[in-house]
Amino acid sequence: MKLIYSILAALLVMGVVSCQKELPDLEQPEQYVVGSFSEEFEAFWNGMNSNYVFWDVDPTDWDAVYTKYKPLFAQLNINRDADIRKAYTYYREMTANLVDSHYALIPSNNALLDSATINPAYKRIQKRSDFHPGISEQYYYNYVYQYYMGRNGLRSIDSTAGSVMVAGKISNSVLYFHFSQFDIKSRYENGSTADRQVLQYFFNALNDNSLTGVILDLRGNGGGNLADLNFLMGSFTDKAYTFGATRSKGGPGRLDYTPWIDAKVTPKTGARSFTKPVIVITDQYSVSMAEITAMAVKALPNGNGRVVGERTWGANGPLISNVFYNGGQFSTALFNLVYTSSQMLRYKDGIVYEGVGFPPDVTVNLNIPSFQAGRDNQLERAITLIGQ
């Protein structure tokens, strides 16, 4: 009897061991050997499954995408141009509602050379009721400099990159600064003489006691280097302050995240606390670092920061190579780059503005007829608010 009990007990142990699920074998999308569209689809779908950082807030049912499109891709031949074009339309449908507003699929296949980058956020922006074409960088370089600043300042232009920097004083008391993209730290260190002079002018002027306030005009600013946050905003404070929080992927699962960690502005060495009003002007083309900077202005510790203009583009998640935070951009056989954020970011109010855009404190939509007639109602409202 004792022997029978022991055998039964051993069978019990052996039986229950078989209840576990098998571990799937997952690889980064770049490692797939793509000989068919089924493999290409698996590489892309699994790449998104593991590397996309917004599943927590994204409305897309990614499992439903798998169920629907796996058999459709299985019907395609990766060696036929017509099928590659068909696949392109499938990818556009699959990603149409992703909230990541950095998101872009950049095709690499010859059959798609005439196909545009798939960019769901741009489609979303075009549906906004306040949608308008972007303002030319020449406007800031020429018109703002001459008309609003009366040439009282400095400017630089990089014709190759199509970017400008304009810094100066409006009515001799309002410090104005516009730049096309966030590469100002590297320009300060390695840029042209004109670049360095513009930046030095701006930072020197911050110490001018006769200033009544500062306007950072980030309209049309497409973002750029994260290092510029402390380089720029670290000049407005003498102590570190929190404006939001970030988190990364914390495992292979769609909902595996690290905890939120504080996103802070760290003061530059010798920086003073700036107590006069700081106004950042944003529009629907203020993207990424431009939006993050708007958040940092609004969160200034003295409460002197305000955001004026339009709701921003909605791409707040920081970007860096995938390996650093185990999430974000990757590539597949069909796409040179699946461009997507590496981290989630939320403002200090706890809200994730990805896909939504950071809202202004004072909404001022661009008045197109007025603008075409030479009056910039967004800039003029910012100037008025400085004086109040």
Place this chain on the structure above:
Amino acid sequence: MKNKCTGFILLLMVLALPSYAQWSVGLEGGYNQNALYTNAGALSFTKYAPLHGFSVGIPVQYQVKDWFSIQADPQFIQKNYQMKRTQFFEGIYQDNLNSYVKLPLMGHFTFGGEKLKGFLNLGGYASYWAMGKIKGVQADIFSDIESSSDTQQYDRFLELKKGYSYNESYTFDDRKDNRLELGWLAGVGVSYQYKKYQFFVEGRYYQSLTDQQKDYMINQVPRYNQTYTAQIGCLYQFTKKPKQSSSSN
């Protein structure tokens, strides 16, 4: 698969039908090492590592035969593990300190002499993931560490970005976290009878059969706790032990 598991648990309960009654109750405590049976999927320079924890429990034993008892020991047990980055990312990690309220139910098979005995425990358990803490270091993406010279080299990511330390309660996600854990256990040990007290030392292994996550996505990498415990304890016999039979069938 679920029916198969349930069948085995029922079989264990049938094995435990009483025919010989003696109650013992006691206290036990142990130190354990828990690891996840899982993998990090396609994540780069990332791996899971085991961590230590402890357990305390109240063993309750119901002796059916002189060589067989049913034992339950409701307990509080930690099942900790670490996820860490390696090589260039060394120093970035997260310790997951998970506490479970657990009810193991097992057959307790004894062999050996009158006072000094060996024993084997086999059974199953149900546990509830009661709370969790996470602590670790992540790289702060907005913090740049300035290089001291143009020729400075880097061996670690944390030489480029400042580490952000945290130590906080884990917030459960109802969409993902499966807080009920079922599994099997096996233990071996020795006990010593001194009057009404039975002192024991045991090495026990717990294997979860349920994923720590709900089934919420395709190609999900499951996570199963595997826990090795070394524990000591003492049982007090409440009822007088009847005269031992000379042999068992």
